[in-house]
Amino acid sequence: MVSASKSEAAESPIRLGMVGGGQGAFIGAVHRIASRIDGEFQLVAGALSSDPKRAQASARELGIDPERSYDSFAAMAEAEARRDDGIEAVAIVTPNHVHFPAAKAFLEAGIHVICDKPLTSTLADAKKLAALVKESGSLFVLTHNYTGYPMVRQAREMVANGTLGTIRLLHVEYPQDWLTTDLERTGQKQASWRTDPVQSGAGGATGDIGTHAYNLARFVSGLELDTLSADLDAFVEGRRVDDNAHIMLRFKAQESEDGRARPAKGMIWASQVAPGNENALKLRIYGDKGGLEWEQEHPNHLWFAPFGEEKRLITRNGAGALDAASRVSRIPAGHPEGYLEGFANIYSEAARAIRAARQGARPDAAVTYPTVTDGLEGVAFVDACVRSAKANAKWVSLDI
Numbered sequence: 001m002v003s004a005s006k007s008e009a010a011e012s013p014i015r016l017g018m019v020g021g022g023q024g025a026f027i028g029a030v031h032r033i034a035s036r037i038d039g040e041f042q043l044v045a046g047a048l049s050s051d052p053k054r055a056q057a058s059a060r061e062l063g064i065d066p067e068r069s070y071d072s073f074a075a076m077a078e079a080e081a082r083r084d085d086g087i088e089a090v091a092i093v094t095p096n097h098v099h100f101p102a103a104k105a106f107l108e109a110g111i112h113v114i115c116d117k118p119l120t121s122t123l124a125d126a127k128k129l130a131a132l133v134k135e136s137g138s139l140f141v142l143t144h145n146y147t148g149y150p151m152v153r154q155a156r157e158m159v160a161n162g163t164l165g166t167i168r169l170l171h172v173e174y175p176q177d178w179l180t181t182d183l184e185r186t187g188q189k190q191a192s193w194r195t196d197p198v199q200s201g202a203g204g205a206t207g208d209i210g211t212h213a214y215n216l217a218r219f220v221s222g223l224e225l226d227t228l229s230a231d232l233d234a235f236v237e238g239r240r241v242d243d244n245a246h247i248m249l250r251f252k253a254q255e256s257e258d259g260r261a262r263p264a265k266g267m268i269w270a271s272q273v274a275p276g277n278e279n280a281l282k283l284r285i286y287g288d289k290g291g292l293e294w295e296q297e298h299p300n301h302l303w304f305a306p307f308g309e310e311k312r313l314i315t316r317n318g319a320g321a322l323d324a325a326s327r328v329s330r331i332p333a334g335h336p337e338g339y340l341e342g343f344a345n346i347y348s349e350a351a352r353a354i355r356a357a358r359q360g361a362r363p364d365a366a367v368t369y370p371t372v373t374d375g376l377e378g379v380a381f382v383d384a385c386v387r388s389a390k391a392n393a394k395w396v397s398l399d400i
Contacts, residue, residue, distance in 0.1 A: 020094035119375025148345030165289030204241025
């Protein structure tokens with residue numbers, strides 16, 4: 001029988017720290033909301049800004065003890081690792097170039113890491129971090145939040161169950177319009193760092209939203225990439241990273257029902273200069289038995305078209321919904337769930353894994369979240385796109 005104290009420890013909120021995400025930061029607030037939705041985490045410490053005054057002011061606003069507001073992530077990792085009540089996990093929500101050194105500091109301190117995407121700003125750092133995670137034994141969760149949407153989980157399960165048959169075609173698009181002009185030159189914070197290759201990495205739209213599109217394609221289809229051909233553009237004059245990407249994909253052959261190996265083909269369009277689009281992420285996947293379509297801006301709907309039959313709509317809690325969708329749904333049918341809830345599902349899956357780790361065990365097999373391996377592949381995807389584009393859209397493989 002588990003003792004009361006051990007049971008309480010297993011169920012108590014997970015002590016969370018945060019690096020970045022202070023005043024004026026968009027994604028930090030998203031992570032904080034997501035961590036609280038299911039009551040799994042309690043934010044108790046932070047190095048919320050590289051500016052000490054802003055870090056302290058941000059900590060006051062969030063109710064963090066001033067003694068646990070740090071001027072640097074290095075000081076935070078060292079101090080929290082020494083405390084009996086130190087953080088168990090840290091959320092890293094900084095610009096991309098800080099992901100590697102911050103994650104390294106906490107992994108070496110024995111603290112689990114929840115990190116925003118992409119994994120790092122360079123492939124070299126991504127490879128180092130993947131090796132470090134393996135050595136550390138700590139959990140590493142990458143917040144590709146679209147994998148937390150119930151109908152994305154539904155689509156993945158349907159593909160895995162063979163409902164679509166052998167996959168032939170895959171198309172993902174993610175158009176936005178917010179960088180149609182040279183917004184970065186106005187000093188707008190998000191535009192400034194996301195278009196700076198030193199902070200964001202070599203890929204602009206490719207790294208920012210193209211990685212989401214690629215991760216979604218891999219997550220749902222289960223296909224493994226063989227080669228890609230990328231045509232990248234910076235349409236805004238003077239912009240130092242791409243703001244539009246057209247990418248063709250060739251996947252490794254999969255065995256079909258007739259026993260023959262057949263490769264699937266795919267396309268990704270990622271753009272931040274497409275007027276009229278906000279966050280229009282869309283997935284289409286087709287096999288020899290049927291097809292699926294899903295749109296992020298209508299996240300509770302999944303269109304299923306069995307070949308030769310009438311196209312039908314599957315809703316999050318409606319007829320045809322699978323356990324894969326219902327286990328990550330919170331509210332009754334007809335009430336929409338979306339971006340924040342999808343993000344929260346990643347945090348709740350992370351919590352299940354951390355609670356299992358508290359007991360020296362593994363989480364239930366249904367627990368699913370993007371790992372450092374997914375992150376490494378995402379950075380390798382950006383690297384391959386940049387290499388391909390520089391070589392006039394030459395077909396290249398991922399360097400992993």
